[in-house]
Amino acid sequence: MNIIACVKQVPDTEAQIKVKGDGSGIEDGQIKWVMNPYDEFGVEEALRLKEKNGGEVTVVCVGPARAMETIRTALAMGADKGVHISDPALDNADAFVTASALAAVIKGLPHDIIFCGQRAIDDDAGQVGAMLAELLGIPQLTLVTKLEYAGSSVKVIRPIEGAQLSIETQLPCVVTAQKGLNEPRYASLPGIMKAKKKPVDVKNAAALGIATEAKAKVAKTIPPPARPPGKIVCGDEPEQKAAEVARLLREEAKVI
């Protein structure tokens, strides 16, 4: 099997996000960078398929120089090789530009299944997987929590509001991973050592022949609206406090 896992480097979920004074983005000096958690599920599923069916896992990443760490993490988990699409012209890439860059690389690689995270936890757009599938002209299965591979097809489970769908698709296809798909492994020490010697091909936008202007641009980044300070509900006994909360919700907040 030829499996592709797309990964992105993002701020850790516990990172405080501070908006720059001029609204041009976020302060990124103090941030701890990690592999997007949803991409980890994709890498893990790719590795499990390879271990069961044989084949090769290629990691593809769009990101600045520091994103090489994330590629190495995936290689340390067990992926075989990497492609790093790195170009300052892609610093403000939107999902369409990112998907175009990934598609340009993946078109030149054999692929049966392509994994992406269902969304990246930085811009929260959740578009790249579907756009990539469209640009490659293959089906997409988004928000997948279970996957069964059957040679020329896959069967997946994807939850929607109030139901679960079981869907069968012919390969090749794009699968976007949702939490619940698996429990990603940690890289082992020998894995980390081996990863240093695995090949990573670095490409820029010109080499891929893609346009780099974003179709949807973040013109301004703003802090979240401040919440007015709340009140601590008083009372001698927990039961009194509970009754007071119920009253406040009814009479003051008018939400019940």
Added chain:
Amino acid sequence: MAKGVMIVAEQREGALRKISFELASTARKLADASGDEVSAVLLGSGVEKLAAELGKYGVDKVFVGDNAALEPYVTEAHAAVTAKIIKDNDPAIVLFGASVQGKDLSARVAAKLATGLATDCTDVKVDGGKLVCTRPMYAGKCFGEVVFTATPAMASLRPNVFPAAENAKAGAVTKVDAAVEAQKSKVLEVQKDTSGKVDLTEANVIVSGGRGMKGPEGFAILEELAAALKGTVGASRAAVDAGWREQKDQVGQTGKVVSPNLYIACGISGAIQHLAGMSSSKCIVAINKDAEAPIFTKADYGVVDDLFKVVPTLTAECKKLVG
């Protein structure tokens, strides 16, 4: 020149979903500012009868694509027909719901049209004739104002944020060619959640529990409170990772980002990734023994006490008030 606002309505099993009315009302507001028309894309099998309902919420014209192959929803088929309707009618703005289906469809359609898409918007406006969308990023740790360099400008709107208001327009039906190629994907089974619970992303009231619930059985009192308020039970990542609750119940940066009218956090300390997922709730109540818990910084009403004593009384009081 591209003109007007188009919405992509969402229906399931012959009933329009609430987000469709939120889209119609929002589109109406945007279109009225420039005297433009609101149109809608409505796809499925035997769905023409739903057009009148869209008309009630401000849609002038409904493009109905009727084909058994469009039911149930299959991404590639819906994307092909939707993109064709957009191309043929050239709207300036296209709005989708940021539901599971809407997100799945909108990204595919945007790629087909080589245009930009802003996901999960919480505010949209037209400024100088151009769409500007406000959307949370980093699960709400900050917001971005998105502008577009391609046409149409496309956005998906977060459910439960935009009001749906009746504003009767014609809702006139135009039938469109909805032929699709043989599909590579097939829905084998739809397994419905029979609990009758509203999904977290659509719930008006959420009662969430964290590590302070001490175990899966602790959630019973939250289920009772949620039932009294016709709400849904959510959970922190700690509670989900401990196996106390299902993954679909998780609220936070790696779970669902929610904005109910009322969010009651019980035994949740308030890790930053959890706060990010719920801080756009309209009213927040926190119940926690630890007065220093970060959750209290987001709460409109805080109760520093033992939740196992507070919650049952709160349930009883709510039952009295709600009736």
